[in-house]
Amino acid sequence: MQDLIEIRWHGRGGQGAKTASLLLADAAFNTGKYIQGFPEYGPERMGAPITAYNRISSNPITIHSNIYEPDYVVVVDDTLLQAVDVTAGLKPTGAIVINTTKDKETISKMLNGYTGKIYTIDARKVSMETLGKYFPNTPMLAAIVKVSGIMTDEELLNDMKGSFKHKFAKKPEVIEGNMKALELALKSVQ
Amino acid sequence: MSIRERLSGNEAAAIAMKQINPDVVAAFPITPSTEIPQYFSTFVSNGVVDTEFVAVESEHSAMSACVGAEAAGSRAMTATSANGLSYMWEMIYIASSMRLPIVMSLVNRAVSGPINIHNDHSDAMGVRDAGWVMLFSENNQEAYDNLVMAHRIAENEKVLLPLMVCQDGFITSHSIENIELIEDDKVKEFVGKYNPKHYLLNDKEKIAMGPLDLQPYLFEHKRQQAQAMANAKDVILEVSKDFEKMTGRKYGLFEEYKLEDAEIAIVCMNSTAGTTKYVVDELRNKGIKAGLLKIRVFRPFPAKEIAEALSGLKAIAVLDKSDSLNAVGGPLFTDVTSAMYVNKVIVPTVNYIYGIGGRDTKADDIEKVYMDLQKIAETGNVDNPYRYMGLRG
Numbered sequence: 001m002q003d004l005i006e007i008r009w010h011g012r013g014g015q016g017a018k019t020a021s022l023l024l025a026d027a028a029f030n031t032g033k034y035i036q037g038f039p040e041y042g043p044e045r046m047g048a049p050i051t052a053y054n055r056i057s058s059n060p061i062t063i064h065s066n067i068y069e070p071d072y073v074v075v076v077d078d079t080l081l082q083a084v085d086v087t088a089g090l091k092p093t094g095a096i097v098i099n100t101t102k103d104k105e106t107i108s109k110m111l112n113g114y115t116g117k118i119y120t121i122d123a124r125k126v127s128m129e130t131l132g133k134y135f136p137n138t139p140m141l142a143a144i145v146k147v148s149g150i151m152t153d154e155e156l157l158n159d160m161k162g163s164f165k166h167k168f169a170k171k172p173e174v175i176e177g178n179m180k181a182l183e184l185a186l187k188s189v190q
Numbered sequence: 191m192s193i194r195e196r197l198s199g200n201e202a203a204a205i206a207m208k209q210i211n212p213d214v215v216a217a218f219p220i221t222p223s224t225e226i227p228q229y230f231s232t233f234v235s236n237g238v239v240d241t242e243f244v245a246v247e248s249e250h251s252a253m254s255a256c257v258g259a260e261a262a263g264s265r266a267m268t269a270t271s272a273n274g275l276s277y278m279w280e281m282i283y284i285a286s287s288m289r290l291p292i293v294m295s296l297v298n299r300a301v302s303g304p305i306n307i308h309n310d311h312s313d314a315m316g317v318r319d320a321g322w323v324m325l326f327s328e329n330n331q332e333a334y335d336n337l338v339m340a341h342r343i344a345e346n347e348k349v350l351l352p353l354m355v356c357q358d359g360f361i362t363s364h365s366i367e368n369i370e371l372i373e374d375d376k377v378k379e380f381v382g383k384y385n386p387k388h389y390l391l392n393d394k395e396k397i398a399m400g401p402l403d404l405q406p407y408l409f410e411h412k413r414q415q416a417q418a419m420a421n422a423k424d425v426i427l428e429v430s431k432d433f434e435k436m437t438g439r440k441y442g443l444f445e446e447y448k449l450e451d452a453e454i455a456i457v458c459m460n461s462t463a464g465t466t467k468y469v470v471d472e473l474r475n476k477g478i479k480a481g482l483l484k485i486r487v488f489r490p491f492p493a494k495e496i497a498e499a500l501s502g503l504k505a506i507a508v509l510d511k512s513d514s515l516n517a518v519g520g521p522l523f524t525d526v527t528s529a530m531y532v533n534k535v536i537v538p539t540v541n542y543i544y545g546i547g548g549r550d551t552k553a554d555d556i557e558k559v560y561m562d563l564q565k566i567a568e569t570g571n572v573d574n575p576y577r578y579m580g581l582r583g
Binding site for chain 1: 196307308328329358360361362364365366367368461462464465467468550551552553554
């Protein structure tokens with residue numbers, strides 16, 4: 001695995017892309033990595049396109065700019081494909097992970113000639129089946145871990161159990177659902 | 191053993207304040223420093239600190255409350271950004287002239303207008319002549335470390351000046367990164383108990399603070415302030431040495447990154463220094479002798495030491511994240527070139543204004559500056575020294 005991995009998240013305000021990027025940073029941190037997790041702050045409003053970033057490395061990270069040539073891109077909402085150039089700068093050696101019900105062929109035509117790998121997951125289905133509500137960020141977190149191989153499935157599941165306990169200390173009833181969402185998402189990404 | 195953690199810059203600052211456990215914190219929320227008093231007020235509510243938290247109605251009152259608290263003989267801290275600092279302006283000068291070692295966490299943001307909540311250094315640069323010790327921090331770790339060292343510097347009898355620790359708004363304040371925390375008891379021991387020599391609530395010594403000070407004395411008092419600022423340099427180095435003994439992390443007046451054998455170098459502050467290190471490494475791989483001088487102590491300005499560190503170079507670029515709008519150059523450029531001239535160091539030097547209002551500073555931008563420096567080093571021709579980096583059009 002190359003040393004510095006850069007990930008860009010595209011989502012809409014309220015979908016939890018920022019939270020997902022921070023959870024990924026957390027999980028990678030817990031496997032001993034150096035991490036950065038930061039959102040690009042603009043005028044934040046529910047539904048507006050937002051961007052968040054991760055850097056993950058075995059060595060200290062000093063660079064403090066946004067990410068322009070990511071190794072991976074995560075798209076939390078496929079309606080963004082029309083609004084945002086999500087593959088801008090994306091390395092052809094990397095991959096894009098999209099939350100969609102469309103097939104890869106249809107998606108491929110929407111990516112401005114991007115030649116790298118495309119992965120899809122129906123995060124709505126995963127979320128509805130496991131949580132009963134639509135929270136795409138937990139399935140997308142599992143999807144990018146699976147695609148990038150930043151850590152093993154077991155490392156992610158073990159770590160997130162602890163994180164969810166902490167994050168949902170006041171509503172423990174959602175922990176099990178979120179764990180199931182991770183497990184199902186790991187199997188569903190293709 | 192230190193504690194391996196991952197925190198945002200704001201969390202790091204709040205944790206440092208928790209470990210310092212000051213007598214008084216008075217603050218008013220403003221983006222991007224809001225989280226610092228927010229987190230700290232949780233520590234107060236949960237009883238993990240015994241600080242008196244004063245939720246004031248404005249920044250003017252925040253600094254006034256800190257002035258009152260320090261004058262009374264207690265240890266006071268605050269946090270703010272941009273227009274919050276502007277609103278403190280009057281009390282900023284009162285704090286330093288009353289020689290009150292207040293410690294502030296300044297999360298740098300553009301001063302309006304037009305209104306902008308993102309990072310540049312126009313807030314800090316607006317108070318650079320206000321008599322505060324000013325430390326700049328590349329990342330969450332340095333923001334934390336500088337705060338742990340702050341009271342020992344500010345409260346030193348030879349200094350007795352307020353001190354601000356700066357970090358870049360959003361870029362480091364809202365980015366989660368690795369950090370090494372120091373154990374609570376070690377910080378407590380390092381910072382020590384505050385024993386002011388003169389204070390208002392001392393019934394054994396009746397004193398007045400902040401009275402009218404006219405022609406016969408004000409000049410001498412200002413001279414004393416200037417001396418205190420000059421004294422701060424050695425005190426900062428002493429405290430940094432003790433800090434290094436505790437943590438192994440070495441801090442000086444500035445950091446020299448691959449500067450020793452460098453031919454071309456950038457001088458800058460805060461998070462941009464981190465991105466510059468990345469670029470320096472890339473250029474070194476290509477055999478280009480690039481270096482960096484990262485300012486940590488901006489006030490007092492270590493003029494002689496900086497001039498000496500830059501003396502062997504062939505070309506220098508000073509990056510300013512605020513514009514003085516004086517038709518000449520930014521504040522850091524003016525200070526650096528003045529330091530060089532006075533110390534007879536003549537190296538072609540140019541200024542780049544950059545990152546205004548949160549314009550992202552890319553590694554590519556910095557690389558272009560080094561390319562410009564290579565040309566200047568070859569020809570010795572500076573042409574226009576007042577330039578821009580990352581400006582459109």
